[in-house]
Amino acid sequence: MEGSSLVSDFYERHPYPPPVDDLESYGRRWDEPRRRADSFLFWPGEPYRDDRSILVAGCGTMQAAHYAVRWPRARVVGIDVSETSLAFSRELKREHGLDNLELRQLAVERASELGETFEHVVCTGVLHHLADPDAGLRALREVLSHEGALHVMVYAPYGRAGIYMLQEYCRRLGIGWSDHDVRELAETLKALPAGHPLVPLLRNSPDFASEDGLADALLHPRDRAYSVPQLLDSLEHADLAFGRWIRQAPYLPSCGALASTPHAARLAGLPPEHQYAAVELFRGTLVRHAFAAYHKEETRRAIVDFEGDAWLHYVPIRLPDTIAVRDRLPAGAAAVLINRNHSFNDLYLPIDRRQEKWLDAIDGGRSIAQICANPHDRELARVFFQQLWRWDQIVLKV
């Protein structure tokens, strides 16, 4: 079977993610503070808006419905090649009365046939399955409005080494996509040696919780992964500019264990893209990259910058899913800040009493200068708020 029909045939059989219809709890999670933080993550230089037009490209069984629930005032268009996946999405639209959602069977590569541009283009878990991912990325750029933000997730290679080994194993044995073959594979994996690189993924990744998830990971007919340099090259070829990692601390040598190694100063001297590449190699277990990209010529996608004085006027906004832990603290710490979305356990930020006060004063309205009124504290404040930003504790309205 050839090219894209192979992939669409696979998703007809194994729609992904495994469909669910509980949109109520999802909607409750996406309250106003979460929407606000998301808006400033992608558009730090623009006022908060909740009505941006959204394209969910390769929406699968429910992602477009999720976006329609998250952003009830936005118009959301979902496209996918798999009719089975779209049918699940249509059912969610009907059941939950999602009048702001439109669904179309259309390939990402042909997105321009929609005849419109979108302010937010979301494409997660799709590009790495395309015959020509660069063509897919260019097609997404074409439908990204001038001031728009593109949110992409693609696989990363090193953390997926065990998956690629098992994919090769399955190819050698001629394991197919039938329910019988998938069930036998699930059974066989229970005998995998404890030290196999796939074992931590089987244990920790929700992707392996279902047989469709298992098929998606191990029997996919086409699946490539991008190292950081490959990813940045692809963006360059598509004439797009890298904006930020959705969660950036795992890529920064100043966050986590690397910061206190003898290599810290060398790493700090590298340009950002070389830092990201080095940290990916050092961490060794990243399984995906999620990031925001923009049109190159888009200047309003304000760059966050803690040099100069502009940072004093930034307004910090707390990110959801962050917590302050107050037991078993390191000496001198009043709390330790954690983002629950980080999967690396070295990404915690101890703070002292004064920093805790500043943190508590963040209300989404006050600027850093208003939070730290004493000019003698300015340098401490600059370092602290930059740390909060780097550690994915806050986003900034710049």
Ligand SMILES: C[S@@+](CC[C@H](N)C(=O)[O-])C[C@H]1O[C@@H](n2cnc3c(N)ncnc32)[C@H](O)[C@@H]1O
């Ligand atoms: C792994 S699923 C991801 C679904 C969704 N984006 C998410 O993150 O939950 C990949 C989806 O991409 C779709 N897909 C694959 N190739 C495509 C293409 N060329 N154009 C549009 N959709 C495609 C598949 O049908 C499938 O629904």
